[in-house]
Amino acid sequence: MSKLGNLGARLHRGEVGYDFVKNRKIWYGLSILITITAIVGLAVRGLNMGIEFEGGAVFNTPKNTSASVSQAEEYAEQASGHDAIVQKLGDGSLRIQVAGIDTDAANTIKNTLADDLKVDSEQINAELVGPSWGEQIANKAWQGLGIFLVLVVIYLAIAFEWRMALAAFVALIHDITITVGIYALVGFEVTPGTVIGLLTILGYSLYDTVVVFDSLKEQTKDITKQTRWTYSDVANRSINSTLVRSVNTTVVALLPVAGLLFIGGGVLGAGMLNDISLSLFVGLAAGAYSSIFIATPLVADLKEREPAMKALRKRVLAKRAQSSAKGETDVHDDESYTGEPEDDAAPAVVGPRNQPASRSRGRGRPSGKRR
Structure with missing residues (x-):
C-alpha cells in the first residue's frame, strides 16, 4: 500500500x-x-x-495582424472614445471589444481601425451585441x-x-x-x-x-x-x-x-x-x-x-477526569467511535453451562414390548 x-x-x-x-x-x-x-x-x-451584459461591438482582425495589443487598444480607444479590451488570439488575430456603441458608431470604428492597422476593412469582422x-x-x-x-x-x-x-x-x-x-x-x-x-x-x-x-x-x-x-x-x-x-x-x-x-x-x-x-x-x-x-x-x-x-459533554469530561485520576489510558485517544451505543451490562459468560443431573441418569431404559 x-x-x-x-x-x-x-x-x-x-x-x-x-x-x-x-x-x-x-x-x-x-x-x-x-x-x-x-x-x-x-x-x-x-x-x-463583458459586452454581453453592457452591449457594444466586437471586432476580429485577420490572422497575423502586425499591431501589438497595446497599439490596437490605443487605436480602438481613440476611434471610439470608450475603453477597449484587446486580446491576441492563438492565430495572431486580435479580438477588440468596445462597449456602449451603436451600429453607426461600429461602422465608423471599423473603418478607422482598418486604416490604423493597415488592413482591408472587409477583413475585419464586426459583431454587435445588445445589452438586453x-x-x-x-x-x-x-x-x-x-x-x-x-x-x-x-x-x-x-x-x-x-x-x-x-x-x-x-x-x-x-x-x-x-x-x-x-x-x-x-x-x-x-x-x-x-x-x-x-x-x-x-x-x-x-x-x-x-x-x-x-x-x-x-x-x-x-x-x-x-x-x-x-x-x-x-x-x-x-x-x-x-x-x-x-x-x-x-x-x-x-x-x-x-x-x-x-x-x-x-x-x-x-x-x-x-x-x-x-x-x-x-x-x-x-x-x-x-x-x-x-x-x-x-x-x-x-x-x-x-x-x-451539553449534558453529553459534561459526562464525557467527567469520565475522562475520573480516568485520568485513576491513571488509566484515555479511551478518547486509542479507540475509534463506531456510532454504536455502549453496553453497560455485564458481559455474558462464555462456556459450558452447569446443568443439574438428570434424575433418570444411570437407570436402564426398559426394553422389550409393552404389554
Missing part, C-alpha cells in the same frame, strides 16, 4: 488526525479575512462586465441561483437537519463571495462563461460537503448513549476519515482546470478560456476549503449548543 493510501486508512480508523474542530476559530478568522478582502475588491474595483441579451442572461442566472439555494436548504434540512442545511448554505455563500471577489481583483472579464462556471462550482462544493455530513450523521446516530466522545470529537473524526478522499477529488478536478487557465489562457493566448476556467479554479479550491474548514466545524458549533449535547 502506498504512503498516501496508508495515511488514508489510518485517518479513517482514527489512528491519526488533525483537530479541525478545535482550531475552528483560526479557520473562521481566515475565511472572514478573505471574504472581507473579496468584498472590498468588489466594492472598489467592481466587475469588468446580457441582461436576460444575468436575470436567468440570478433566478437559477436563488432556486438552487432554496432547494438545497430544503433538501438538506429534510435529509439531515436544519443545522447542516444552514452550514452548507453559509459555505456556498462563502464560495460565491470569494470567487466573485477574485474576479474583481484580477480584472477578468465577466461573460456568460463566467456565470456557467459559477453555477458549476456550487454543485461541486455541495457534493464535497454532503459527503462529510453523511459520515457525521451515521456516526452520531446514538451518540448520547455513550460517554466516550463529544459531538465535536465525532465531527472531527468524520472530517479526518474523508480528508484524503476530498483532497484527491479536488486535485484531480483542479489539474485540467489549471491547464485551461494557465496553458490555454496564458500560454496559448486563448483568452476566452479564462472566463470559465478562473471561476472554476477559484470555486473548486474554495469549495474544498469550506467543506473541511467551515461547514462541519459550524455544524459542531451549532450542535454543541443543544441541551442534550
Whole structure:
C-alpha cells in the first residue's frame, strides 16, 4: 500500500488526525479575512462586465495582424472614445471589444481601425451585441441561483437537519463571495462563461460537503448513549476519515482546470478560456476549503449548543477526569467511535453451562414390548 493510501486508512480508523474542530476559530478568522478582502475588491474595483451584459461591438482582425495589443487598444480607444479590451488570439488575430456603441458608431470604428492597422476593412469582422441579451442572461442566472439555494436548504434540512442545511448554505455563500471577489481583483472579464462556471462550482462544493455530513450523521446516530466522545470529537473524526478522499477529488478536478487557465489562457493566448476556467479554479479550491474548514466545524458549533449535547459533554469530561485520576489510558485517544451505543451490562459468560443431573441418569431404559 502506498504512503498516501496508508495515511488514508489510518485517518479513517482514527489512528491519526488533525483537530479541525478545535482550531475552528483560526479557520473562521481566515475565511472572514478573505471574504472581507473579496468584498472590498468588489466594492472598489467592481466587475469588468463583458459586452454581453453592457452591449457594444466586437471586432476580429485577420490572422497575423502586425499591431501589438497595446497599439490596437490605443487605436480602438481613440476611434471610439470608450475603453477597449484587446486580446491576441492563438492565430495572431486580435479580438477588440468596445462597449456602449451603436451600429453607426461600429461602422465608423471599423473603418478607422482598418486604416490604423493597415488592413482591408472587409477583413475585419464586426459583431454587435445588445445589452438586453446580457441582461436576460444575468436575470436567468440570478433566478437559477436563488432556486438552487432554496432547494438545497430544503433538501438538506429534510435529509439531515436544519443545522447542516444552514452550514452548507453559509459555505456556498462563502464560495460565491470569494470567487466573485477574485474576479474583481484580477480584472477578468465577466461573460456568460463566467456565470456557467459559477453555477458549476456550487454543485461541486455541495457534493464535497454532503459527503462529510453523511459520515457525521451515521456516526452520531446514538451518540448520547455513550460517554466516550463529544459531538465535536465525532465531527472531527468524520472530517479526518474523508480528508484524503476530498483532497484527491479536488486535485484531480483542479489539474485540467489549471491547464485551461494557465496553458490555454496564458500560454496559448486563448483568452476566452479564462472566463470559465478562473471561476472554476477559484470555486473548486474554495469549495474544498469550506467543506473541511467551515461547514462541519459550524455544524459542531451549532450542535454543541443543544441541551442534550451539553449534558453529553459534561459526562464525557467527567469520565475522562475520573480516568485520568485513576491513571488509566484515555479511551478518547486509542479507540475509534463506531456510532454504536455502549453496553453497560455485564458481559455474558462464555462456556459450558452447569446443568443439574438428570434424575433418570444411570437407570436402564426398559426394553422389550409393552404389554
